[in-house]
Amino acid sequence: GDSVTQMEGPVTLSEEAFLTINCTYTATGYPSLFWYVQYPGEGLQLLLKATKADDKGSNKGFEATYRKETTSFHLEKGSVQVSDSAVYFCALSVSGGYQKVTFGIGTKLQVIP
Amino acid sequence: GAVVSQHPSWVICKSGTSVKIECRSLDFQATTMFWYRQFPKQSLMLMATSNEGSKATYEQGVEKDKFLINHASLTLSTLTVTSAHPEDSSFYICSARGILAGGYNEQFFGPGTRLTVL
Numbered sequence: 001g002d003s004v005t006q007m008e009g010p011v012t013l014s015e016e017a018f019l020t021i022n023c024t025y026t027a028t029g030y031p032s033l034f035w036y037v038q039y040p041g042e043g044l045q046l047l048l049k050a051t052k053a054d055d056k057g058s059n060k061g062f063e064a065t066y067r068k069e070t071t072s073f074h075l076e077k078g079s080v081q082v083s084d085s086a087v088y089f090c091a092l093s094v095s096g097g098y099q100k101v102t103f104g105i106g107t108k109l110q111v112i113p
Numbered sequence: 114g115a116v117v118s119q120h121p122s123w124v125i126c127k128s129g130t131s132v133k134i135e136c137r138s139l140d141f142q143a144t145t146m147f148w149y150r151q152f153p154k155q156s157l158m159l160m161a162t163s164n165e166g167s168k169a170t171y172e173q174g175v176e177k178d179k180f181l182i183n184h185a186s187l188t189l190s191t192l193t194v195t196s197a198h199p200e201d202s203s204f205y206i207c208s209a210r211g212i213l214a215g216g217y218n219e220q221f222f223g224p225g226t227r228l229t230v231l
Contacts, residue, residue, distance in 0.1 A: 036222075043119075043206055043224035044157075089156065093220070099210065100147060101220060103156045 002027045004104035006090045012110045013080055021075040021107045023064075023090035031092040033057075033066055033073040034101070038087045047075075047088070080111045115141045117209045119223035126197055127231055134192045134226045136207030142187035143209035148180075151204040151225075163190055187211075197230045204228075 006023040013019060025031065035047040035057070048057030053068035062077045073090060090104040116139040126132050136146060145164050149157040161182050163169035169182040179201075181193040190209075194201055204227050210220040 044222040046221075099145075099220070100159055100162060101208070102159075105156045106154075108154075 002031070002092060002094060002102045004090050004092055004102055006104035006107055008105060009087075009108035010110055011107060012112065015082055015111055015113050016079045017111075019075070019077040019080045019084075019109065021088055021090075021109070023073045023075065023104060025071050025073065025090070025092050027071075027092055027094055029094040031094045033064070034091040034093070035062070035064055035073070035075050036089040036091060036103075038089065038106070040086070044089065080109070082111045082113055085109055085111045115139070115209075115211075115219065115221045117143075117207065117221045117223040119205075119207055119226050121226060122224065123227040123229075125229045125231065128198050129196055131193055131195045132197055132228060134194075134205055134207075134228075136190045136192070136209065136223055138188045138209040138211060138221070141209075141211045143190070143211040144187070145210045146184055146190040147208045147210070147220075148182060148190075148192050149206045149208070151206060157206060160192075194228065197228070199230045202228055202230045 004025050032051045034049045036044040037047045048059040050057040050066035056065045064073050064075045087106045087108045089106045091101050093101045118137045120135045148160045151157045160175045161169040161171045163182050163184040165184050165187050171177045184190040206225040208222045
């Protein structure tokens with residue numbers, strides 16, 4: 001079946017540090033890949049996505065590139081801010097059927113001043 | 114982007130009572146709605162998928178008689194937790210998928226409902 005593996009947190013970084021959160025996947029079809037963010041006490045928000053190999057999704061300074069050869073979709077940001085503190089979920093969705101989304105376990109990021 | 118709302122945002126109930134959670138797509142018609150459950154410090158687990166006017170498809174291990182799902186219209190789905198017990202306490206999140214203006218098919222998540230059963 002489809003699955004997403006991402007590094008467990010928590011990840012603690014100082015403000016302006018470089019962020020990488022690793023994500024790898026297995027899928028029976030050709031998936032679209034997503035990063036969602038969940039701020040404390042809130043629901044999920046789509047952060048970025050990529051729908052085909054070599055696509056780069058980007059938003060709010062975050063980037064992730066769809067790497068089919070390594071089945072990866074690592075999230076990066078060059079300079080994190082305190083306001084980036086949240087839980088980040090890597091996810092995939094395979095086209096066809098109901099297109100349900102499969103989530104990774106989530107990585108908690110804490111940015112300290 | 115499109116908006117999905119949930120009501121209530123949080124609810125506390127006594128053990129043995131039933132609780133209904135509503136999920137609405139506010140500015141698009143949702144052909145499919147999904148219900149997820151999230152335990153503390155864990156990922157979202159899909160509970161069921163529902164299409165308007167048809168019975169929901171439940172994931173393995175989810176009791177369909179305990180978690181009643183109704184998708185009465187293209188903008189409303191409800192999840193009823195029947196005879197709730199403390200182990201049902203969780204964060205319930207719905208999402209809706211539909212065709213937006215321009216033919217774009219996307220899935221949007223609601224803000225979640227926190228259920229606490231005493």
